[in-house]
Amino acid sequence: MSDVAKPVYAGADERGGRAGMWNGRGRDLVVVAIIGMVTFTMPLWLVELGGYEALATKIVIWAIFALGFDLLLGFTGLLSFGHAAFFGTAAYITGLSLKHFSSDVIPAMAFAFVGTLLVALFIGFLTLRRTGIYFSILTLAFAEMIHALVLSSTLQRWTGGDNGLTGLHYPTLLGMNLRGIAVFYFCAVILVIMFLVAQFLKRSPFGLMLRSIKENPMRLEYTGINVWAYKMMAFLISAMYAGLAGSLMVIYEPYVATKFLHWSTSGEVVIATVIGGASTLIGPMIGAAFLMYFENVVQGMIGEQWRLILGLIFAAIVIFLPGGLIDIWRVVWRATGHKLLHGRRHNVPDMELTEPRHTDPRP
Amino acid sequence: MEFNAFFLNFLTGLQLGAIYALIALGLTLIFGTLGVVNFAHGALYMIAAYAAVLISRSMGFTYAIFIVPALLFLVGLLMERGLIRWFYDRPHTDQILVTFGLAIVIEEALKWIFGANNIPFALPSWGSGQVLFYGLGATVPEAIPGLRIPMPGIEGFTFFPFWRLLLIGVSAIVVLGLFVLLQFTRFGLVVRAGMRDPQMVSHLGINVTQKFAIVFGLAAAIAGVAGVFGGPVTQVSPTVGLAYLVPSFLVVVIGGMGSLLGALVAAVLLGMASAFTTGFAALAVDPFMKGFLTALQQIVVYLVAVVVLLVRPRGLFGKKGVFE
Numbered sequence: 259m260s261d262v263a264k265p266v267y268a269g270a271d272e273r274g275g276r277a278g279m280w281n282g283r284g285r286d287l288v289v290v291a292i293i294g295m296v297t298f299t300m301p302l303w304l305v306e307l308g309g310y311e312a313l314a315t316k317i318v319i320w321a322i323f324a325l326g327f328d329l330l331l332g333f334t335g336l337l338s339f340g341h342a343a344f345f346g347t348a349a350y351i352t353g354l355s356l357k358h359f360s361s362d363v364i365p366a367m368a369f370a371f372v373g374t375l376l377v378a379l380f381i382g383f384l385t386l387r388r389t390g391i392y393f394s395i396l397t398l399a400f401a402e403m404i405h406a407l408v409l410s411s412t413l414q415r416w417t418g419g420d421n422g423l424t425g426l427h428y429p430t431l432l433g434m435n436l437r438g439i440a441v442f443y444f445c446a447v448i449l450v451i452m453f454l455v456a457q458f459l460k461r462s463p464f465g466l467m468l469r470s471i472k473e474n475p476m477r478l479e480y481t482g483i484n485v486w487a488y489k490m491m492a493f494l495i496s497a498m499y500a501g502l503a504g505s506l507m508v509i510y511e512p513y514v515a516t517k518f519l520h521w522s523t524s525g526e527v528v529i530a531t532v533i534g535g536a537s538t539l540i541g542p543m544i545g546a547a548f549l550m551y552f553e554n555v556v557q558g559m560i561g562e563q564w565r566l567i568l569g570l571i572f573a574a575i576v577i578f579l580p581g582g583l584i585d586i587w588r589v590v591w592r593a594t595g596h597k598l599l600h601g602r603r604h605n606v607p608d609m610e611l612t613e614p615r616h617t618d619p620r621p
Numbered sequence: 622m623e624f625n626a627f628f629l630n631f632l633t634g635l636q637l638g639a640i641y642a643l644i645a646l647g648l649t650l651i652f653g654t655l656g657v658v659n660f661a662h663g664a665l666y667m668i669a670a671y672a673a674v675l676i677s678r679s680m681g682f683t684y685a686i687f688i689v690p691a692l693l694f695l696v697g698l699l700m701e702r703g704l705i706r707w708f709y710d711r712p713h714t715d716q717i718l719v720t721f722g723l724a725i726v727i728e729e730a731l732k733w734i735f736g737a738n739n740i741p742f743a744l745p746s747w748g749s750g751q752v753l754f755y756g757l758g759a760t761v762p763e764a765i766p767g768l769r770i771p772m773p774g775i776e777g778f779t780f781f782p783f784w785r786l787l788l789i790g791v792s793a794i795v796v797l798g799l800f801v802l803l804q805f806t807r808f809g810l811v812v813r814a815g816m817r818d819p820q821m822v823s824h825l826g827i828n829v830t831q832k833f834a835i836v837f838g839l840a841a842a843i844a845g846v847a848g849v850f851g852g853p854v855t856q857v858s859p860t861v862g863l864a865y866l867v868p869s870f871l872v873v874v875i876g877g878m879g880s881l882l883g884a885l886v887a888a889v890l891l892g893m894a895s896a897f898t899t900g901f902a903a904l905a906v907d908p909f910m911k912g913f914l915t916a917l918q919q920i921v922v923y924l925v926a927v928v929v930l931l932v933r934p935r936g937l938f939g940k941k942g943v944f945e
Contacts (some may be wrong), residue, residue, distance in 0.1 A: 337714040337717055337718070384927060384930050387934045388874075388930070388934060391652075391713055391717065392878075394658065394714075394717050395658065395871075395873075395874060396930070398867060398870065399867055399870060399871050399923055399926060402923070403923035407916060407919060407920050409919075410915060410916045410920075411912075411915055412912040412913065412915050412916035521863065521867075525721070525725070528721070563729070565729045565732075566726065566730055566733055569722060569729050570726055572722045572725065573719065573722030573726055576718045576719045577704075577707070580715060
């Protein structure tokens with residue numbers, strides 16, 4: 259942590275100077291080490307908490323999904339309601355490849371990567387023509403379009419329609435069977451790699467540019483930066499993460515549910531990211547774990563109303579704790595009188611509403 | 622497509638457009654005045670539909686017509702005063718998130734109370750039945766009951782459900798009423814001025830916040846009307862809210878954010894696009910063509926949005942510099 263006197267810019271990371279082991283690369287390495295340790299030992303202790311081994315795999319997959327989502331929401335300030343389109347597209351392509359082409363996951367994931375990229379280019383090109391709220395509406399709409407198209411009776415022969423895609427071969431990796439705990443380690447390795455990538459992006463000039471876009475896209479535009487290109491890049495990277503998660507979901511359980519393309523999947527990744535804490539890298543992963551734990555373990559305790567409870571928790575966090583669960587320690591810190599805080603990390607500030615609404619944001 | 626089928630598809634398109642318009646008008650009103658995208662608007666529609674079912678079961682449908690919009694007005698007012706107003710100085714994304722959270726809570730609560738399946742919404746006795754359209758010189762057997770309307774161009778005669786026709790009429794009345802309210806009353810004048818420049822209006826000593834809260838209530842009340850008259854057509858289930866919210870969002874985007882006329886035109890446009898693709902798909906004989914049209918029917922509203930976004934990103938009636 260930097261000292262109090264140092265000016266801290268909103269949205270910039272609190273990691274101020276380069277000196278000291280706890281700042282800079284040193285801190286990053288410690289974080290990665292902790293994440294790696296927590297992830298790889300998860301099957302051991304999750305069972306103690308009432309989970310089951312396979313739940314660890316789901317948590318890891320959703321952590322990748324939420325991590326990528328936050329690169330868009332938390333770092334670029336774009337709220338997408340259509341990430342199910344990428345998650346689901348990749349899942350379907352992976353499923354089709356496992357069923358008809360080969361049981362090896364490498365070609366399946368490669369095809370899914372290309373397919374997701376194309377879908378993301380299409381949706382990104384259309385939705386990024388408009389800013390802010392249009393983006394949320396249009397991503398929702400185009401994701402619904404893909405959902406409707408895949409489930410339509412015309413494509414039923416290939417996609418299985420309402421039943422989802424069944425009858426897939428069990429996936430293999432270079433001849434090895436990918437089942438049970440092997441899938442978990444496969445996904446866990448990918449998560450750690452994707453976390454490193456996200457951390458690298460966050461620290462890179464590119465990441466700084468994304469955060470500047472979130473703060474004030476107009477000012478950036480005036481300085482001659484192609485804001486659109488940066489947004490598109492962030493969108494594509496985020497879609498890649500979602501696609502990767504979608505592929506892994508099918509590898510984990512060789513069946514493609516129609517739910518993967520449904521808007522509720524988009525909604526869940528929004529919920530996971532916001533509950534955990536947008537604009538951080540660890541928050542969304544905590545949120546993903548929370549969501550999966552809630553969906554699979556707490557559901558067994560409270561029954562059918564778990565979605566209602568989850569909705570209430572989500573709404574309460576949006577209202578009272580915009581920084582997400584990761585922000586709790588700040589609240590505690592503040593309550594215990596520490597002055598280490600420099601300004602609340604806003605959830606997702608964007609340019610128009612840094613001032614009260616009735617000072618007209620419109621030009 | 623012969624004229625009879627064309628005519629029926631046209632009416633179906635109008636009827637679809639009528640529901641889209643009622644939901645989209647509320648959305649665009651709220652957006653135009655408060656700058657908030659209300660993801661819970663579909664949930665308001667659902668509340669209205671469920672309330673209408675309950676009231677028409679216990680007291681009769683006529684009561685539902687009056688009570689439900691009034692109830693929804695209160696719900697809207699409560700929602701704005703209790704929740705949304707705390708979000709005016711929060712980022713846009715937070716506003717969307719909170720309305721989204723509210724939508725989930727309402728949807729799940731309704732699912733919990735009424736179950737996940739759709740519940741039957743019986744039409745009142747005066748509302749059921751068909752309307753008969755007959756062409757010039759057609760002979761209609763005396764035995765057929767129901768309303769008869771002459772329609773030049775029709776061969777023989779053809780039917781359309783009375784309730785759907787009524788829905789079109791109600792929607793037209795609501796749109797007209799809203800137009801009169803906004804264009805010819807003092808309240809409307811203030812609201813329109815507030816949509817242009819809320820700061821200036823409040824400097825002039827007008828309580829804009831209060832007026833905008835009423836607008837929110839009004840938008841919810843329109844969703845209430847949609848729920849009462851649209852419920853029997855769209856079915857009453859916890860998923861129907863989002864099913865109609867998404868096309869209504871598209872209506873708002875296609876029409877141009879904050880533009881009421883735009884919303885109206887776009888609603889009819891989407892309704893027609895949807896109805897006519899369905900009509901053509903039903904008529905197609907060639908299996909490939911039929912398959913293509915059936916798929917197209919699922920996505921045609923989105924394709925219209927794609928075209929409009931490519932050609933006119935601001936929407937049909939969006940003005941330069943307004944809500945870009």
